[in-house]
């Protein structure tokens with residue numbers, strides 16, 4: 284068996300993935316959301332607010348929410364779509380993706396319901412495979428059009444990353460790119476600096492990014508590398524102190540310990556004909572680094 288299921292106080296099942304080197308992941312069926320990812324040293328790599336609610340119909344504040352059929356507010360009424368507010372199921376038939384022989388993976392599925400069809404009138408199957416390797420977590424989302432008309436959608440895997448102190452974090456891989464700034468009514472700008480650092484609220488979508496983005500945390504002596512396929516854009520979000528206070532499911536000081544870096548397809552929505560399937564992929568991997576010894580070279584992490 285590649286996973287086990289536990290029921291916690293909220294009565295909703297969680298799936299636990301473990302692998303021989305000692306890392307683990309916890310996935311909640313509510314939202315199909317990875318809520319915990321620990322490395323071999325049992326260090327938590329994802330952020331979940333202590334004020335997060337796991338009771339429907341509220342999305343869970345933290346972990347890795349899946350945004351479908353829209354990222355942000357791009358036309359459909361429910362911000363970030365409804366997939367993060369639905370109970371997913373185990374997927375016993377992940378075809379045409381071959382069954383995983385990997386002992387630390389699980390397949391989940393969300394299908395359109397009659398209720399969803401009232402507001403988004405398109406039949407779909409949304410699948411997610413989660414694979415745990417030593418120092419690496421892979422997510423493979425797929426969307427299939429099971430209806431009789433074309434539909435289009437935008438999509439995001441939101442990664443609430445746990446960081447030592449957001450004001451000490453550097454993000455490499457987004458320099459010189461165009462981005463849409465949600466704090467400036469979605470206006471388009473071009474990134475000027477050589478790396479992103481943080482000293483205030485940020486809410487941007489970087490367009491057509493390279494496949495790899497490095498999140499460098501000198502204090503934790505580690506770099507997280509986000510590698511993505513068919514998810515060309517990247518969201519970057521931190522509410523900072525003022526907006527943090529306005530979020531009911533987020534602690535006043537939580538903004539210091541998290542940074543959202545999202546894998547997204549938003550600028551050019553995906554269009555699916557009946558029976559067509561779209562597949563994306565994101566890998567989060569950990570590279571240990573020591574600032575003092577100078578082992579970390581972002582150019583090697585990003586291009587090596």
Ligand SMILES: O=P(O)(O)OC[C@H]1O[C@H](O)[C@H](O)[C@@H](O)[C@@H]1O
Pocket residue numbers: 342355362363465486487518519520543
């Ligand atoms: O509060 P939520 O609906 O979960 O959204 C959390 C954040 O998600 C994205 O990063 C958006 O760009 C932000 O504008 C939004 O505040």
